[in-house]
Amino acid sequence: MTTPTLRPGGRSARVQESIHSAVRELLEEQDRASVTVPLIAARAGVTPSTIYRRWGDLSALLADVALARMQPDNEPINTGSLRGDITTWAEQYLDEMTSEPGRCMLRDVQAALKPSYCATIIGSQLQTILDRYPDEPKPDVYHLTNLIAAPTVFRILFSEAPLEIEELHRLVEIALSQ
Known part of the structure; x- marks a missing residue:
């Protein structure tokens, strides 16, 4: 049976x-x-x-709903260049996560102790971008996550003000220059 x-x-x-x-x-x-x-x-x-x-419990359910909503509907935008793709992805991520629903999603995921799932989603998006440019020298996903996504999320959750777009662009430049 x-x-x-x-x-x-x-x-x-x-x-x-x-x-x-x-x-x-x-x-x-x-x-x-x-x-x-x-x-x-x-x-x-x-x-x-x-x-x-x-x-x-309720917090686990709210986190599950938040994680489902965080799952991207589409691949990251293809601008034709690694720098353009990473910059566009970072701007879109900052915009989505600084909205009130985005902040709530991040808090729900954090409260349910599921941040590794967020890292998986972010890593997958960034890897998709990196895979588009096989012949270019580029950083790895871990490097991009640490230099772009981590400061973005930290500022959204733990600071009085999220990153300004100029700060985000500087982080992208730093991440791509190493």
């Missing part, structure tokens, strides 16, 4: 999408502090125990 496996797109995926949709809708409609597991469950048409069984 074989153990049944979860079917991609099956009932489990539909339940997850229903819960994720409920979270997104509720966060758009009301203050974050008033969103609760029972409220989400009622909106999604499931019992609270379904949410607790799958995610454990």
Whole structure:
């Protein structure tokens, strides 16, 4: 007898999408502090125990929704040059993450102790860019992450003001000049 496996797109995926949709809708409609597991469950048409069984608590669910939203829809923009691609990616990342929804996503992921997932998403985006230019000398993903993404996220989460665009451009120059 074989153990049944979860079917991609099956009932489990539909339940997850229903819960994720409920979270997104509720966060758009009301203050974050008033969103609760029972409220989400009622909106999604499931019992609270379904949410607790799958995610454990509200912060883990919020982080999961945030991580799903952070997953890029498209590959990074191809400008035709490594410098252009990295600069465009960095500007877009700064813009998205300094928005209120972006800040909330970063905080949710941080609260659920899932920052490695963010690093994986960022690393994948940067590797896609680097792979476009196989014949150019270039830094590795780790270097770009440390010199561009890390200061950007730090300033968004822990500073009174995010990076200014000029500061971001300087970081890109530094990262590409080494």
